Amino acid sequence: MRILVSSSYYWPEEAGSAPYLTGLAEHLSDVGHDVVVATGFAHYPDWRSTAGRRLAARETHNGVRIIRRRHYVPRTQSAAHRAAYELSLLAGGLTSLPRRWRPEVVVGTCPSLAGGVVAAAAAARYRVPYGLVFQDLMGQAAEQSGVAGGARVAGVVRKVELRLARQATAVAIIAENFRGYLEAGGVAPERIERLRNWTRRGEPDETREETRRRFGWGDDFVCVHGGNMGQKQGLDNVLDAAALLRGSPVRVVLVGDGNDRARLERDATDRGLANVEFVGLQGPGRWEAVLQAADVLIVNQRESVTDMSLPSKLTSYFAAGRPVVAAASPTSETADEIRAAAAGIVVPAGDPDSLRGAILELRDEPERAQAFAASGKAYAETTLSRAAALAGYDEFVARLARDGRRSR
DSSP states (O other): EEEEEOOOOTTOOOOOOOHHHHHHHHOOOOOOOEEEEOOOOOOOTOOOSSOOTTTTEEEEEEEEEEEEEOOOSSSOHHHHHHHHHHHHHHHHHHHSSSSSSOOEEEEESSSSSHHHHHHHHHHHHHHHOEEESSSHHHHHHHHHOOOOOOHHHHHHHHHHHHHHHHHHSEEEEETTHHHHHHHHOOOOGEEEEEEOOOOOOOOOSSSSHHHHHTTTTTTTTEEEEEEOOOOOTTTHHHHHHHTTTSSSEEEEEEEEEOHHHHHHHHHHHHTTOEEEEEEEOOEEEEEEEEHHSSHHHHHHHHHHHHHHSSTHHHHHHHHHOOOEEEEOOOOOOOHHHHHHHHHEEEEEOOOOOHHHHHHHHHHHHHHHHHHHHHHHHHHHHHHHHHHHHHHHHHHHHHHHHHHHHHTT
């Protein structure tokens, strides 16, 4: 089939949902479909555009044709900045729709609202069915993520998001907790499918000992938080836990980038947190090496984050074979997934003393830590296998085409 994919995040981005959306498009091309991706220029998680002076670009990567349009990239997050970002993504997405090529199916991907709106607009233009893949729930994110002004606009975002979902031929969710929100918003239960992100596991490009030596970690007990450093992560809690760990041979390392990183670095310096280290984004091979070199992997979320997202980093964490400590709401999808994998300890969000305690528990109980690590790795290799996940996406796309033909 000819398949159009609308996405705000795509290759060469390596963080967040981009690798899964890229993997989906490339898989569809590999199995014989003609795939075009309408997207913007890479900008996440450092929130710096790679557009340069370009207004648009066309390229082909791994069999997928990519149409890019320039868009606004905010350096700080607020409801106003997010609205400008979404509107510019929407304008770029609409102008990037192919003119001489007509898809048979449209797949819209949402952690951005614009990705869904562009998919719906394309489906109307070409008179074909569309489906949505929800990596995040934007209505819930506006309310729960802590972005300034987000709660005030959450109702509008939720209304648009649910309308898009109700009109779609089918909806895919990467987290089971998304289902209740969509059903309460009027999406028919039979049109909602649970799909999973798969384990992304490259080979580390150096040994655990080499990585630890390169960073000068020595014999410290190293706790790594990887990925985006934004409002949703609430990483002040991690710094507070690090302050409580001063004087012990425990090192806290924040790896990645994001719009809150500069403030967190200043805060760590002002507080004299010599046991906290910031490391930049790590490419394939180096990312796996850093995870492998850690003793504990940390997930941290704001207490308000419950059913809006499932951190994509968990697939890499589990595959690394290291125990996980999650500071998260006990009712969150994050907590559910860690419990399902038996991969670590969940402590209350926003409670640095509990986070400190869990880290010390795993340091002092190496056999327990190893059991968590082994269980998480087994979960990654079975439940989160790439083959199983992409087979689900194949069926999702086939369903869009099948149900679309019936409705004509």
